[in-house]
Amino acid sequence: xxxxxxxxxxxxxxxxxxxxxxxxxxxxxxxxxxxxxxxxxxxxxxxxxxxxxxxxxxxxxxxxxxxxxxxxxxxxxxxxxxxxxxxxxxxxxxxxxxxxxxxxxxxxxxxxxxxxxxxxxxxxxxxxxxxxxxxxxxxxxxxxxxxxxxxxxxxxxxxxxxxxxxxxxxxxxxxxxxxxxxxxxxxxxxxxxxxxxxxxxxxxxxxxxxxxxxxxxxxxxxxxxxxxxxxxxxxxxxxxxxxxxxxxxxxxxxxxxxxxxxxxxxxxxxxxxxxxxxxxxxxxxxxxxxxxxxxxxxxxxxxxxxxxxxxxxxxxxxxxxxxxxxxxxxxxxxxxxxxxxxxxxxxxxxxxxxxxxxxxxxxxxxxxxxxxxxxxxxxxxxxxxxxxxxxxxxxxxxxxxxxxxxxxxxxxxxxxxxxxxxxxxxxxxxxxxxxxxxxxxxxxxxxxxx
Amino acid sequence: xxxxxxxxxxxxxxxxxxxxxxxxxxxxxxxxxxxxxxxxxxxxxxxxxxxxxxxxxxxxxxxxxxxxxxxxxxxxxxxxxxxxxxxxxxxxxxxxxxxxxxxxxxxxxxxxxxxxxxxxxxxxxxxxxxxxxxxxxxxxxxxxxxxxxxxxxxxxxxxxxxxxxxxxxxxxxxxxxxxxxxxxxxxxxxxxxxxxxxxxxxxxxxxxxxxxxxxxxxxxxxxxxxxxxxxxxxxxxxxxxxxxxxxxxxxxxxxxxxxxxxxxxxxxxxxxxxxxxxxxxxxxxxxxxxxxxxxxxxxxxxxxxxxxxxxxxxxxxxxxxxxxxxxxxxxxxxxxxxxxxxxxxxxxxxxxxxxxxxxxxxxxxxxxxxxxxxxxxxxxxxxxxxxxxxxxxxxxxxxxxxxxxxxxxxxxxxxxxxxxxxxxxxxxxxxxxxxxxxxxxxxxxxxxxx
Numbered sequence: 016x017x018x019x020x021x022x023x024x025x026x027x028x029x030x031x032x033x034x035x036x037x038x039x040x041x042x043x044x045x046x047x048x049x050x051x052x053x054x055x056x057x058x059x060x061x062x063x064x065x066x067x068x069x070x071x072x073x074x075x076x077x078x079x080x081x082x083x084x085x086x087x088x089x090x091x092x093x094x095x096x097x098x099x100x101x102x103x104x105x106x107x108x109x110x111x112x113x114x115x116x117x118x119x120x121x122x123x124x125x126x127x128x129x130x131x132x133x134x135x136x137x138x139x140x141x142x143x144x145x146x147x148x149x150x151x152x153x154x155x156x157x158x159x160x161x162x163x164x165x166x167x168x169x170x171x172x173x174x175x176x177x178x179x180x181x182x183x184x185x186x187x188x189x190x191x192x193x194x195x196x197x198x199x200x201x202x203x204x205x206x207x208x209x210x211x212x213x214x215x216x217x218x219x220x221x222x223x224x225x226x227x228x229x230x231x232x233x234x235x236x237x238x239x240x241x242x243x244x245x246x247x248x249x250x251x252x253x254x255x256x257x258x259x260x261x262x263x264x265x266x267x268x269x270x271x272x273x274x275x276x277x278x279x280x281x282x283x284x285x286x287x288x289x290x291x292x293x294x295x296x297x298x299x300x301x302x303x304x305x306x307x308x309x310x311x312x313x314x315x316x317x318x319x320x321x322x323x324x325x326x327x328x329x330x331x332x333x334x335x336x337x338x339x340x341x342x343x344x345x346x347x348x349x350x351x352x353x354x355x356x357x358x359x360x361x362x363x364x365x366x367x368x369x370x371x372x373x374x375x376x377x378x379x380x381x382x383x384x385x386x387x388x389x390x391x392x393x394x395x396x397x398x399x400x401x402x403x404x405x406x407x408x409x410x411x412x413x414x415x416x417x418x419x420x421x422x423x424x425x426x427x428x429x430x431x432x433x434x435x436x437x438x439x440x441x442x443x444x445x446x447x448x449x450x451x452x453x454x455x456x457x458x459x460x461x462x463x464x465x
Numbered sequence: 466x467x468x469x470x471x472x473x474x475x476x477x478x479x480x481x482x483x484x485x486x487x488x489x490x491x492x493x494x495x496x497x498x499x500x501x502x503x504x505x506x507x508x509x510x511x512x513x514x515x516x517x518x519x520x521x522x523x524x525x526x527x528x529x530x531x532x533x534x535x536x537x538x539x540x541x542x543x544x545x546x547x548x549x550x551x552x553x554x555x556x557x558x559x560x561x562x563x564x565x566x567x568x569x570x571x572x573x574x575x576x577x578x579x580x581x582x583x584x585x586x587x588x589x590x591x592x593x594x595x596x597x598x599x600x601x602x603x604x605x606x607x608x609x610x611x612x613x614x615x616x617x618x619x620x621x622x623x624x625x626x627x628x629x630x631x632x633x634x635x636x637x638x639x640x641x642x643x644x645x646x647x648x649x650x651x652x653x654x655x656x657x658x659x660x661x662x663x664x665x666x667x668x669x670x671x672x673x674x675x676x677x678x679x680x681x682x683x684x685x686x687x688x689x690x691x692x693x694x695x696x697x698x699x700x701x702x703x704x705x706x707x708x709x710x711x712x713x714x715x716x717x718x719x720x721x722x723x724x725x726x727x728x729x730x731x732x733x734x735x736x737x738x739x740x741x742x743x744x745x746x747x748x749x750x751x752x753x754x755x756x757x758x759x760x761x762x763x764x765x766x767x768x769x770x771x772x773x774x775x776x777x778x779x780x781x782x783x784x785x786x787x788x789x790x791x792x793x794x795x796x797x798x799x800x801x802x803x804x805x806x807x808x809x810x811x812x813x814x815x816x817x818x819x820x821x822x823x824x825x826x827x828x829x830x831x832x833x834x835x836x837x838x839x840x841x842x843x844x845x846x847x848x849x850x851x852x853x854x855x856x857x858x859x860x861x862x863x864x865x866x867x868x869x870x871x872x873x874x875x876x877x878x879x880x881x882x883x884x885x886x887x888x889x890x891x892x893x894x895x896x897x898x899x900x901x902x903x904x905x906x907x908x909x910x911x912x913x914x915x
Binding site: 357360365 | 779781782785807811815
C-alpha cells in the first residue's frame with residue numbers, strides 16, 4: 016500500500032495521491048477507507064520521526080472512523096468526495112475527545128468537549144480525522160518543532176506548520192489550517208503543496224477555534240492540488256453560501272485574465288522566486304491566459320503596517336492578561352507582539368482597522384479598471400528558510416488584511432531544490448471562480464513542467 | 466379638532482391622544498388621516514414657537530401622505546394600527562427628500578437620497594412622516610434649542626430632545642429617537658412621555674442613521690403610552706424576529722415579578738424621584754406585583770466608566786478627523802468628548818468593550834437567582850434640570866452598555882411640577898415580554914393616580 020504515497024514529497028502528485036483520485040478509488044470499491052488510512056499511517060511511520068508534524072495522532076480513532084465509513088459504503092451510504100479521506104486538523108481547532116494545546120504546554124491536557132463547527136462539517140462529509148497537527152505557539156511565528164519534508168534543515172513555514180508538512184509527505188491527504196497573516200499559504204508554499212485562504216466574509220463559524228486576531232483570522236484548507244482544495248472548501252462551506260456565488264456569478268467563459276503586480280512584489284521577492292514566476296507566466300500566456308503587468312493599486316507597505324497594528328492590538332486583546340499570569344507560556348516572539356499590541360491608541364487601531372474595507376475596495380476597483388479577474392503574484396518572498404524562523408508573510412498578509420480570497424500552489428523547484436509557488440487572488444466572495452481559475456493555471460503549469 | 470390634543474402636556478393621555486386610540490378612530494372611519502394630522506399641526510402652531518422641537522416640518526408632504534392614506538382606506542387598504550399616525554424622526558436619521566443635519570449647520574443642506582431602513586418600515590406601516598425633530602449636535606450632550614413643554618425654563622433632555630418634546634405637547638403621536646447613553650429614556654422621562662430602548666441585538670438596519678458610538682447606538686420609539694411604544698416597536702421590527710420571541714417565550718401568566726435595585730440608584734437619585742418611585746412600587750405591590758429589593762448584582766459605577774471609555778473612543782473614531790478639519794462644527798462638550806476619546810489605548814478600549822457582554826450575563830444571572838423577570842429603577846436621577854444641560858444619563862447608560870431592553874414611562878408629578886418616571890428593564894431579546902409587563906405596570910399606576 017505504501018507505494019500509493021511513497022514517492023512524496025513531489026510537486027505534481029499522481030492521481031491516487033490526491034483527494035479527488037483516491038476518493039474515486041474508494042467510492043468505486045477499488046480501495047477501502049482503511050486501505051487509504053493505512054497508506055497514510057505508513058507514511059507517518061516513515062516521516063513523522065523526522066518531520067514532527069503531529070501533536071496527537073489518533074491512530075485507533077482514525078481506524079475506527081475508516082471502518083465505519085467502509086461499512087457505510089457497503090450499506091450504500093456514500094457521503095461524497097471526502098468519504099474516507101484522512102485529514103489533519105491544526106491544533107488550535109477543537110476535535111472532540113482530543114486536546115487543543117495551541118502550541119502551549121499548559122493546554123496539552125485540555126480535552127475538547129466537542130468538535131469545532133468546521134470539523135463537524137468535514138466529518139459529516141466523510142473525512143477521517145487523523146489527529147492534530149502542529150501549530151506554532153498560539154499561531155504566531157515562534158519556530159515550531161516541525162521540519163520541512165523537502166529538506167529537514169528548512170522550516171515548513173508557519174503557523175499551520177504541521178498541516179502543510181503532513182500533507183507534503185503523504186501523512187494525510189488534506190489538512191485544515193488558519194491564517195491571520197500568512198499562516199496557510201506560506202507553509203503550503205514552502206512545503207510544495209496548495210493552500211487556500213478563503214474570503215473573509217465566508218461565514219464559517221469560528222466556534223471551537225482559538226482566536227488570535229479576530230478581524231484577521233481565517234480558516235482554510237491545505238492539500239496537494241487546487242482541485243483538492245476545492246473539495247475541502249466545499250465541504251467546509253454552507254451550501255447556501257456556495258449557491259449564492261453559483262447563482263449570481265456563473266462560470267466565466269474565455270481566457271483567464273490575470274493582472275501581475277510588480278512594484279511591491281518585485282522589490283521584495285528573491286531573483287529565484289521571480290524567475291520561477293516569469294516561467295509560469297510565460298507558460299500561462301502561451302496557453303491563452305491574458306496577463307498584463309500592473310502598478311500597485313494600493314500601498315502594500317502601508318497595508319503591512321496597518322495589518323501589524325490591527326494584529327498586535329487584537330493579539331494583546333486575547334493574550335495580554337494571560338501573559339501577565341503565565342509568562343512562561345509565551346516564547347519571545349509572541350511575547351514581543353503582545354507587548355507591542357499594548358501600545359497603540361484605540362484611535363490608531365480604529366484607523367488601521369477602518370482601512371481594511373477601503374483597501375479592499377481600492378483593490379477591487381483596480382481589478383475592474385484593468386479588466387482583470389485575478390491577481391498573480393509570488394506566494395512567498397523566497398523558498399523555505401532555515402528553521403530559526405518561519406519565513407516572511409509579507410506577500411500573504413495583504414489578503415488576510417483586505418479579506419480577499421487567495422489560492423497558492425507550487426510551480427516548480429528553485430535552484431536550491433525547494434518548491435516555489437504562485438498565488439492567485441480573486442474578487443470579494445468569488446472563491447469558487449478563483450478556485451476554477453487557479454485549477455486551470457495549475458494544470459497549464461503542470462503540463463508545461465512535465 | 467384641536468381639542469383632541471389641546472390639553473397636552475399631561476401624564477395620562479385621553480384615548481384619542483394615543484396612537485392606539487386615534488388609530489382605531491381612523492380605521493373605523495370616525496376621523497380621517499388628514500383630520501388627525503391637522504390636529505397635530507394645530508399643536509405645532511401653538512407650541513413650536515416656544516418649544517422648538519422641529520428642524521424641518523414637512524407640512525405639505527405630510528398632508529399629501531395623509532391624503533393618500535385616506536384614499537387607501539377608502540379603497541379598502543388598511544395598513545394596520547399606524548395607518549395615518551403622524552410621527553417625527555430624529556434628525557440624525559435619513560428621511561428621503563429632507564436634510565439630515567445631525568444638529569450641525571454644515572449638514573443643513575444635505576438632502577437624504579433615501580429613507581433610512583427604519584423610516585421605510587414605518588412608512589410601510591402607514592405612518593405619516595411629519596418631519597425631522599431636533600437632535601443635540603451629533604447626538605451628544607451640548608444643549609439644544611428645544612425647551613421642555615412642561616416648563617419652558619427646563620431642558621427636554623437629550624439627545625432625542627425634539628422627539629420627546631414634540632410628543633409631549635401633541636405635535637405628533639410618536640417619534641423615533643436614538644440612544645447611546647440615555648438619549649431616548651431620559652428625554653422621554655423629562656417630558657412626561659414613554660420611551661423604549663430595545664435590546665441591542667434587534668437587528669434593525671442602521672442604514673441611513675448617523676453613527677455616534679457604534680457598539681452602543683440603539684434606535685427606539687417615544688410615545689405617550691407603553692402600548693403606543695409597542696405599536697411603533699412592532700412596526701420597526703422584522704416580523705421574523707418578533708416571531709422568535711413569540712414562539713419561544715409565550716406570554717407570562719401570573720403576577721409581574723420585579724427586582725428593585727437599591728444601591729447605585731438610591732445613592733444617585735434625588736429624594737423627590739425616590740419618593741415617586743416608592744409610591745409607584747406600593748401601588749404595584751397592592752395590585753399584585755411581587756417586588757423584592759436587591760443589592761446591585763453588578764458594579765454600576767464601573768459600568769459607567771467602561772461605557773464612557775467605549776463611547777469616547779468610538780465617538781473619536783467617527784469624529785476625530787472631522788474635528789480637525791471643521792473645528793467650528795463642534796460645540797464644547799462634544800469637542801471635549803472627542804479629545805478624550807483620542808487618549809485610551811486600544812487594549813483599554815478592548816477591555817471596556819469586552820466587559821459589555823460579561824456585564825449583561827452577570828445581570829441576567831442575578832435575575833434568575835432572584836427569581837425576577839424585570840428590574841425596576843428610577844428612569845432619571847432628578848426631574849428636568851435647567852437648559853444649560855441635558856441632564857445626567859447615569860440611570861440609562863447601563864442598559865445602553867449591556868444592551869438589555871428598557872422601557873420608561875411617567876408615574877406622577879414631582880413637587881416641582883415636573884414629571885417623574887420609572888424604568889422597567891428586561892431580559893435579553895425579550896422586548897415583547899418587557900412591553901407587556903411595563904404596560905401592566907403603567908395601567909396600575911395610572912389607575913392609582915386617578
